[in-house]
Amino acid sequence: MTKYWLFKSEPNTYSIDDLKKDRKTHWDGVRNYQARNFMRDDMNVGDRVLFYHSNAHPSGVTGVATVCKKAYPDFTAQDERSHYYDPKATKDNPIWVMVDIAFVKKLSQLISLNELRNYPKLKNMILLKKGTRLSIQPLTKQEFDFISELKI
DNA sequence: GCCAACGTTGGC
DNA sequence: GCCAACGTTGGC
Numbered sequence: 087m088t089k090y091w092l093f094k095s096e097p098n099t100y101s102i103d104d105l106k107k108d109r110k111t112h113w114d115g116v117r118n119y120q121a122r123n124f125m126r127d128d129m130n131v132g133d134r135v136l137f138y139h140s141n142a143h144p145s146g147v148t149g150v151a152t153v154c155k156k157a158y159p160d161f162t163a164q165d166e167r168s169h170y171y172d173p174k175a176t177k178d179n180p181i182w183v184m185v186d187i188a189f190v191k192k193l194s195q196l197i198s199l200n201e202l203r204n205y206p207k208l209k210n211m212i213l214l215k216k217g218t219r220l221s222i223q224p225l226t227k228q229e230f231d232f233i234s235e236l237k238i
Numbered sequence: 239g240c241c242a243a244c245g246t247t248g249g250c
Numbered sequence: 251g252c253c254a255a256c257g258t259t260g261g262c
Binding site (some may be wrong): 094096117118140141142144145199219221 | 246247248249
């Protein structure tokens with residue numbers, strides 16, 4: 087069954103334009119157990135992804151992507167030179183995983199966090215709940231469809 | 239297992 | 251840059 091997700095990224099680090107240029111990328115650097123578990127346990131090839139710019143001006147949804155490779159070890163956790171290095175990660179116990187995502191489309195206009203807050207249909211979105219900082223969040227099909235069709 | 243201290247996220 | 255909210259760490 088297709089599932090729906092929201093991925094946050096700081097555009098300074100990796101933007102929708104970077105993904106458009108690269109066509110696909112590995113989603114490295116997730117160091118939160120809940121987000122990891124979503125990737126490891128629930129994500130499958132073909133799942134749909136909303137691409138969200140965080141720490142941006144403004145922050146908001148900027149595009150759509152799709153999962154194109156199931157979870158596998160995040161090798162940056164074992165690379166001492168990486169910003170994402172985790173000394174506890176080993177070959178036998180990589181701890182952290184990543185998936186690959188592929189570019190689908192960039193929205194004609196960013197849908198800002200403020201705009202999202204205005205839609206009653208989205209009032210239960212995890213993103214809009216106070217205090218949630220999860221960088222990978224599940225969406226309902228209704229949420230995904232509604233948002234991805236707001237701007238062509 | 240509790241919880242204070244610390245680090246991080248991310249909107250503003 | 252500020253700071254609220256949250257997750258993690260580590261002493262006990």
